[in-house]
Amino acid sequence: MRVAVLGATGAVGRELMGVLERRRFPARELFALASSRSAGKTLPFGGGEVEVQDAEGFDFSVCDIVFCCVGSDTARRFVPRAIEAGCFVVDNSSAYRMQPDVPLVVPEINGDEVRPPLVANPNCTTAITLVALAPLHRRWRMRRLIAATYQAASGAGAVAISELLSHTDAALKGSKPKPCVFPRSIAFNLFPHIGDFAGSYTKEELKLEQETRKILNETDIKVSAFCVRVPVVRAHSVVAFVCFDDQPDPKEAEQLIMQSSGVELRKPYPTPMDAEGKDAVLVGRVRSDAALERALSLWIVGDQLLKGAALNAVQIGEKLLEVI
Amino acid sequence: MRVAVLGATGAVGRELMGVLERRRFPARELFALASSRSAGKTLPFGGGEVEVQDAEGFDFSVCDIVFCCVGSDTARRFVPRAIEAGCFVVDNSSAYRMQPDVPLVVPEINGDEVRPPLVANPNCTTAITLVALAPLHRRWRMRRLIAATYQAASGAGAVAISELLSHTDAALKGSKPKPCVFPRSIAFNLFPHIGDFAGSYTKEELKLEQETRKILNETDIKVSAFCVRVPVVRAHSVVAFVCFDDQPDPKEAEQLIMQSSGVELRKPYPTPMDAEGKDAVLVGRVRSDAALERALSLWIVGDQLLKGAALNAVQIGEKLLEVI
Numbered sequence: 001m002r003v004a005v006l007g008a009t010g011a012v013g014r015e016l017m018g019v020l021e022r023r024r025f026p027a028r029e030l031f032a033l034a035s036s037r038s039a040g041k042t043l044p045f046g047g048g049e050v051e052v053q054d055a056e057g058f059d060f061s062v063c064d065i066v067f068c069c070v071g072s073d074t075a076r077r078f079v080p081r082a083i084e085a086g087c088f089v090v091d092n093s094s095a096y097r098m099q100p101d102v103p104l105v106v107p108e109i110n111g112d113e114v115r116p117p118l119v120a121n122p123n124c125t126t127a128i129t130l131v132a133l134a135p136l137h138r139r140w141r142m143r144r145l146i147a148a149t150y151q152a153a154s155g156a157g158a159v160a161i162s163e164l165l166s167h168t169d170a171a172l173k174g175s176k177p178k179p180c181v182f183p184r185s186i187a188f189n190l191f192p193h194i195g196d197f198a199g200s201y202t203k204e205e206l207k208l209e210q211e212t213r214k215i216l217n218e219t220d221i222k223v224s225a226f227c228v229r230v231p232v233v234r235a236h237s238v239v240a241f242v243c244f245d246d247q248p249d250p251k252e253a254e255q256l257i258m259q260s261s262g263v264e265l266r267k268p269y270p271t272p273m274d275a276e277g278k279d280a281v282l283v284g285r286v287r288s289d290a291a292l293e294r295a296l297s298l299w300i301v302g303d304q305l306l307k308g309a310a311l312n313a314v315q316i317g318e319k320l321l322e323v324i
Numbered sequence: 325m326r327v328a329v330l331g332a333t334g335a336v337g338r339e340l341m342g343v344l345e346r347r348r349f350p351a352r353e354l355f356a357l358a359s360s361r362s363a364g365k366t367l368p369f370g371g372g373e374v375e376v377q378d379a380e381g382f383d384f385s386v387c388d389i390v391f392c393c394v395g396s397d398t399a400r401r402f403v404p405r406a407i408e409a410g411c412f413v414v415d416n417s418s419a420y421r422m423q424p425d426v427p428l429v430v431p432e433i434n435g436d437e438v439r440p441p442l443v444a445n446p447n448c449t450t451a452i453t454l455v456a457l458a459p460l461h462r463r464w465r466m467r468r469l470i471a472a473t474y475q476a477a478s479g480a481g482a483v484a485i486s487e488l489l490s491h492t493d494a495a496l497k498g499s500k501p502k503p504c505v506f507p508r509s510i511a512f513n514l515f516p517h518i519g520d521f522a523g524s525y526t527k528e529e530l531k532l533e534q535e536t537r538k539i540l541n542e543t544d545i546k547v548s549a550f551c552v553r554v555p556v557v558r559a560h561s562v563v564a565f566v567c568f569d570d571q572p573d574p575k576e577a578e579q580l581i582m583q584s585s586g587v588e589l590r591k592p593y594p595t596p597m598d599a600e601g602k603d604a605v606l607v608g609r610v611r612s613d614a615a616l617e618r619a620l621s622l623w624i625v626g627d628q629l630l631k632g633a634a635l636n637a638v639q640i641g642e643k644l645l646e647v648i
Contacts, residue, residue, distance in 0.1 A: 144615045144616070145615065146470055146565050146613075146615050146616065148472030148550070148563040150474070150514055150552065150554070164512075165496060168492060168496065168512075169496050172489060172492065172493050172496075184595050184597075185595070185597060188488075188492075188555060188556050188557050188596075188597070189556060189595050189596055189597045190474055190554060190556060190561065190595065190596060191593065191595045192563070192593050192608075192609055192623050193592070193593065197592065200574065200609070200610075200611035200612070201611065201614065209614065222614065222615040222616075223614065223615055224565065224613050224614040224615035224616065224621060226472070226563040226609075226621060226623065228474065228561075228563070230474070230514060230554055230555075231512060231554075231555050231556070232512050232513060232514060232555070233512050237514060237552075239472040239516070239550040239552070241470050241548065241565070250524065268517070268521065269515065269516050269517060271508050271509070271513050271514065271515045272513055272514060273508075273509055273512070273513040284516075285516055285524070285550075286524075287524035287525065288524070289470075289548050290525065290533065290546065290547065290548040291468045291469065291470050291546040291547055291548035292468070292470065292546075292548065297548060297550060299516050299550065
């Protein structure tokens with residue numbers, strides 16, 4: 001396969017190149033694409049280096065598969081070009097996720113929906129949460145998901161990680177720089193504001209609602225999320241209160257999680273630091289919920305850049321290899 | 325009033341002395357009590373200094389009121405002595421909170437229960453959460469509270485704040501010291517573990533359940549909490565999903581919060597940094613819940629050392645002045 005990574009210099013793009021290498025994705029050629037600003041830089045790949053090319057003038061007809069790791073506005077410009085040129089595209093952005101003819105895929109859940117020319121990769125929190133909840137949903141049928149998240153800086157990109165580290169360093173030295181990437185100060189602080197507001201919910205919160213329904217193919221699951229940015233580098237945590245049709249059992253839920261791919265049980269609980277760099281989503285503290293009927297609550301942690309982005313995208317690419 | 329602060333050198337004790345001063349609590353004399361280790365140190369108070377005395381040999385009969393700011397084991401040793409000596413005691417620990425003959429008080433909610441000789445001060449998360457929810461409970465009657473917390477280091481004491489700051493500094497320099505005060509590393513990390521485990525819930529989570537019922541005098545409210553320690557210095561945040569008997573209205577809920585004492589509406593949302601050093605609990609993002617019936621969800625932030633501990637205790641002391 002001739003592979004292009006669009007947005008190769010970003011946090012997700014860089015991670016994705018590492019995942020391609022590590023999982024020995026059959027990339028005969030790799031094109032690292034970014035904005036003209038980054039053109040000419042080199043990135044490590046396959047023991048050597050690849051030179052970053054300007055995406056703007058790139059002829060997509062020389063590739064078979066494009067991993068699109070840019071924001072949704074940029075994705076809307078490049079995805080049609082890549083499809084037009086005959087590429088299969090895995091898009092990490094939110095641009096096409098809710099389009100009815102575009103599959104939105106977490107391979108452990110609905111990998112059979114992968115088909116050319118375009119598959120959307122879910123929002124990071126959605127992918128991490130659902131890979132943990134899908135085995136429970138299959139067993140007892142999830143009806144409501146009430147989630148509070150603890151989302152790492154990496155979700156806002158490489159610059160956001162720098163801002164977390166440099167502003168924390170400044171705070172320790174007694175100064176308080178103005179936030180740039182984040183809407184509020186992130187040093188020893190947190191805020192319930194990820195994505196723009198769309199009414200009383202944020203777009204991030206609505207993504208968890210809409211994408212959950214689409215991925216599980218269940219239009220009437222009710223989802224309410226509070227998405228919160230926390231001063232953590234790169235793994236997201238989620239507290240999930242989940243109501244089912246049938247009476248769930250926490251011990252059996254643990255068994256189901258242990259038997260499922262993409263998710264691991266860690267007792268008593270994993271932390272974001274434990275999940276950093278791990279492919280598996282980690283789950284702990286599975287319990288009968290004390291306030292809701294026929295409900296479990298649990299703690300879910302996943303690497304935002306891996307299962308939340310790059311890993312899931314490459315897994316979609318792997319599924320494609322089986323299909324074509 | 326002749327006032328003693330037991331545990332004067334701790335995070336809560338020091339804060340409490342500041343609150344007594346700031347609110348001009350009529351303290352004719354102030355005794356700062358701590359362990360023999362701290363005896364002889366001085367603490368600033370009332371423009372001058374007070375010398376810390378060893379609590380062990382202290383004759384409580386020289387005081388009228390004792391603010392007990394020590395852990396529950398130590399409280400169990402000293403509270404009976406102080407009561408025996410004729411003092412009125414406000415106990416910050418969990419030792420007596422659930423004892424039926426001891427009032428557990430958030431003055432804005434059940435201040436009329438204050439009476440000699442002993443009043444218990446609630447758990448920090450409980451006090452912060454309930455001062456925000458009480459106006460909504462009075463209007464629509466709360467039936468279920470589902471909460472996920474974001475709890476600051478200060479809740480684990482002054483040493484915990486030092487550990488957060490020093491371990492974060494170490495992490496920025498590339499080293500990773502072993503956790504001492506916390507069960508897991510707190511630098512750029514978080515964990516759902518506050519207090520010991522008691523089955524599948526932690527003691528902190530059970531406190532929110534039991535204390536909520538006692539303070540609101542409603543034995544059948546259902547409470548499920550996930551309490552999480554986060555790398556924040558001194559203000560707790562809470563995501564609350566709240567089901568009511570009657571259909572609530574988010575706009576009216578905002579009005580009720582604006583009209584209530586001890587709580588302020590901050591749109592679109594407050595952060596822990598905004599709440600630091602503030603008496604009022606701050607609330608934002610009040611909305612109809614998308615997943616639960618007759619429910620609101622909202623964001624609550626409060627200074628853990630103030631409304632979560634020292635301020636509430638001093639307010640109890642002030643209520644006593646009205647009673648005696």
